[in-house]
Amino acid sequence: MTVHPxxxxxxxxxxxxxRVCELLKVSRVAFYARRTGKPGPRVVRGAELTEQITAVHAxxxxxxxxxRIHAVLQREGTVCGRRRIxxxxxxxxxxxxxxxxxxxxxxxxxxxxxxxxxxxxDFRPGPTAxxxxxxxxxxxxPTEECWLYLATVIDIASRRVVGWATADHLRTELVAxxxxxxxxxxxxxxxxxxxxxxxxxxxxxxxTLVAGELRVRLSVGCTGQCWDNAxxxxxxxxxxxxLLGDRSWRSRAAARTAVFEWIEGRYNLHRLHSSLGxxxxxxxxxxxxx
Numbered sequence: 001m002t003v004h005p006x007x008x009x010x011x012x013x014x015x016x017x018x019r020v021c022e023l024l025k026v027s028r029v030a031f032y033a034r035r036t037g038k039p040g041p042r043v044v045r046g047a048e049l050t051e052q053i054t055a056v057h058a059x060x061x062x063x064x065x066x067x068r069i070h071a072v073l074q075r076e077g078t079v080c081g082r083r084r085i086x087x088x089x090x091x092x093x094x095x096x097x098x099x100x101x102x103x104x105x106x107x108x109x110x111x112x113x114x115x116x117x118x119x120x121x122d123f124r125p126g127p128t129a130x131x132x133x134x135x136x137x138x139x140x141x142p143t144e145e146c147w148l149y150l151a152t153v154i155d156i157a158s159r160r161v162v163g164w165a166t167a168d169h170l171r172t173e174l175v176a177x178x179x180x181x182x183x184x185x186x187x188x189x190x191x192x193x194x195x196x197x198x199x200x201x202x203x204x205x206x207x208t209l210v211a212g213e214l215r216v217r218l219s220v221g222c223t224g225q226c227w228d229n230a231x232x233x234x235x236x237x238x239x240x241x242x243l244l245g246d247r248s249w250r251s252r253a254a255a256r257t258a259v260f261e262w263i264e265g266r267y268n269l270h271r272l273h274s275s276l277g278x279x280x281x282x283x284x285x286x287x288x289x290x
Contacts, residue, residue, distance in 0.1 A: 049080055050088050057094050061266075063242040065089075065096025071278030097241045115203070118219035119195040123156055123231040125276055130157045130285050131188040134216075135195040136178060137232035138170065141244060141255050148252040150259060151175045151201075153182035153194065154235055157288060159273050160281035161235070161263050162186050166256050175201045176210045183214045195219040197229050238267075 056072045057064055064072070066086040073080060089095065119133065133156040141148040151174045153163035163182025167174040179194060194216045196202040202220065211218050221228020243262045249255040269282045276284040 046088060049078070049085070050092050052076075052078060053085060053088055054092060054094065057089075057096075060096075061242070063097045064272075067274065068096070068272050068278065071272055075278075097245070115218055115220045117195075117221055117228065118193050118217065119156070119221075119228075121221075121227055121230065125159060125273075125284065126157050126288055128157055130155050130160070130288055131162070131186050131192060132157065132190075133193045133195065134162065134182060135229060135232050136163075136175070137197060137229060137236065138175065138199070138201070139236045139239065141249075141259070143249045143252050143255045145251050148249075148255045149174055151178040152232065152235065153178050154231060155186075155281075155285070156195075156231060158281045158285035159231070159235075159276060160268050160285055164259075164263060166252070166259065168252060170201065172201045172204045172206045176207055179207075179210060179214065179216065183216070188215075191215050191217055193217045193219050195221070195229065196232075197221055238271075242271075 052073060053069055056069045060068070066082055066089055069089070070080070070082040070085050073085070119135070123135070134153050135156055136151060136153045138149055138151045141150060146168060149167055149170055151165050151167075152161055154160070155162045162185055163178050163180070165174055165177035165181055167177070175196075183192075192215070194211065196219070198220050201207060202218070208218065239262070243258065249258065268280070270280050272278045272280060273284075279287075
């Protein structure tokens with residue numbers, strides 16, 4: 001900040017610096033900081049916070065915005081308002097990643113048997129135990145070879161991806177593989193509800209038989225209603241925002257490795273969810289089980 005020469009003259013003449021600063025609307029802190037050449041405490045604190053913010057942003061692979069960075073800093077014992085974090089991020093040129101709309105990959109089967117909706121758009125986390133209600137869907141991932149398709153099974157209570165599978169096709173064995181993986185990994189103690197859209201893969205006779213074998217009750221939403229499977233839609237929006245973006249992998253194998261590292265190494269263990277009180281699926285699931 002440039003200090004008005006009149007202030008210097010008044011100070012040398014023995015006049016009140018306080019009064020002159022008030023008249024010229026210059027803070028005394030700024031005046032003395034300018035004279036000593038030292039930054040004020042707020043500037044120093046801002047620089048320290050910017051370093052912390054930059055470190056958290058880097059650990060999130062550039063995906064976290066101000067709300068999640070605020071939650072991380074609070075957890076680490078740093079007291080700071082969310083708005084200040086947002087201002088410092090703008091000054092440092094740091095931004096989080098935003099979700100984009102996704103395309104549909106499942107096609108309804110008009111001849112499929114009618115199934116009930118056992119979830120009724122209730123995707124609130126907890127307070128029920130984990131592995132009581134699951135949901136899932138399919139997304140495509142571009143590679144230079146061809147599409148890689150990913151099917152997921154997500155625990156509604158904890159947001160954890162409990163099962164997933166990839167393939168170069170959209171046949172029923174893709175979604176059946178994801179459901180088998182979930183049951184193998186979690187070994188649910190009782191019957192589980194699995195909720196999906198009305199895509200032909202999920203309403204097929206083959207998938208019905210697999211679900212019956214695994215003691216899974218099937219639930220479906222309405223045709224063309226994204227809110228009826230909102231949690232699965234939300235997960236894919238996060239996946240596209242934080243991993244896929246505009247990237248394309250050379251091979252399906254490389255894309256699958258990237259998906260594995262993101263789901264198992266980051267999303268399930270470390271990714272903070274606002275709906276979970278800014279906790280990860282692993283932490284929230286452990287709290288429900290305690």
